[in-house]
Amino acid sequence: MTTDLASTEDADAALAALAALTQRARDLVDAVVLTDVPDSELTAVAAELAALTERLSARRRTSPQPFEIGPDGVPRHAGNAVTGSANPHALPLVARTAPDGTVRAELSFRPTHEGPPAAVHGGISAMILDHMLGHAVAMAGVAGMTATLTVRYLRRVPYGEPLVATAEYTRSEGRKSWSEGRIALPDGTPLVEATGLFITPREWAQNRLPG
Numbered sequence: 001m002t003t004d005l006a007s008t009e010d011a012d013a014a015l016a017a018l019a020a021l022t023q024r025a026r027d028l029v030d031a032v033v034l035t036d037v038p039d040s041e042l043t044a045v046a047a048e049l050a051a052l053t054e055r056l057s058a059r060r061r062t063s064p065q066p067f068e069i070g071p072d073g074v075p076r077h078a079g080n081a082v083t084g085s086a087n088p089h090a091l092p093l094v095a096r097t098a099p100d101g102t103v104r105a106e107l108s109f110r111p112t113h114e115g116p117p118a119a120v121h122g123g124i125s126a127m128i129l130d131h132m133l134g135h136a137v138a139m140a141g142v143a144g145m146t147a148t149l150t151v152r153y154l155r156r157v158p159y160g161e162p163l164v165a166t167a168e169y170t171r172s173e174g175r176k177s178w179s180e181g182r183i184a185l186p187d188g189t190p191l192v193e194a195t196g197l198f199i200t201p202r203e204w205a206q207n208r209l210p211g
């Protein structure tokens with residue numbers, strides 16, 4: 001028992017250190033996107049970054065931090081590109097499920113996510129909605145892989161402003177499940193809407209979860 005507890009604490013400490021590093025990496029990416037320092041400074045920083053990358057690469061995994069069910073019974077996936085605390089690519093999105101099954105996340109995009117001038121890239125909005133819709137079907141007990149995602153872009157999505165993403169499971173037929181969701185302003189004005197079809201792979205159909 002003591003050993004298990006110690007190793008759990010060690011794993012938590014390692015993940016916390018990784019999450020702190022990851023946030024520094026996000027800050028770095030934001031700084032790269034917005035920097036206006038002279039060329040000589042860019043060259044000097046690039047050399048320092050190359051050295052840091054080499055230090056981190058001294059020991060490398062073959063894949064990101066895995067999907068797992070935490071000791072609290074809550075699934076977590078630190079390596080995930082959308083939610084991962086250990087993935088600099090992730091916002092990270094923090095999605096919560098209400099008792100009625102609605103999934104909700106408060107989010108704010110950054111200049112890093114620019115597509116059209118002064119707006120968020122449509123593929124980034126689609127990625128967030130893919131995740132939200134997938135989360136909604138997973139919370140309904142019918143986790144699946146995205147088969148189709150239909151996105152309707154209604155208004156320009158701003159960065160640097162608080163936004164709200166929501167999603168709901170709608171129905172299932174056999175291994176096929178549907179959900180819908182949106183990214184909206186805090187007052188509820190929808191900016192992007194999506195519907196999705198998720199299919200539970202045959203191998204998940206018994207356990208409902210991957211792995």
Ligand SMILES: CCCCCCCC/C=C\CCCCCCCC(=O)SCCNC(=O)CCNC(=O)[C@H](O)C(C)(C)COP(=O)(O)OP(=O)(O)OC[C@H]1O[C@@H](n2cnc3c(N)ncnc32)[C@H](O)[C@@H]1OP(=O)(O)O
Nearest residue numbers: 075130131134135138143144145146147148199200201202
């Ligand atoms: C995901 C993790 C879940 C974790 C859950 C717990 C924690 C919750 C927390 C957090 C939630 C995380 C949420 C993540 C969200 C992000 C998800 C993604 O981004 S997934 C990556 C992108 N998607 C792919 O890479 C799929 C690639 N495609 C496939 O793997 C297969 O094609 C698959 C599984 C989609 C279907 O393969 P078959 O072999 O099972 O399909 P067949 O048996 O041929 O068809 C079954 C039925 O589905 C229709 N169908 C199949 N594919 C279709 C398609 N693309 N479009 C429309 N219908 C399709 C068929 O016509 C058939 O329909 P008829 O039964 O005849 O009515």
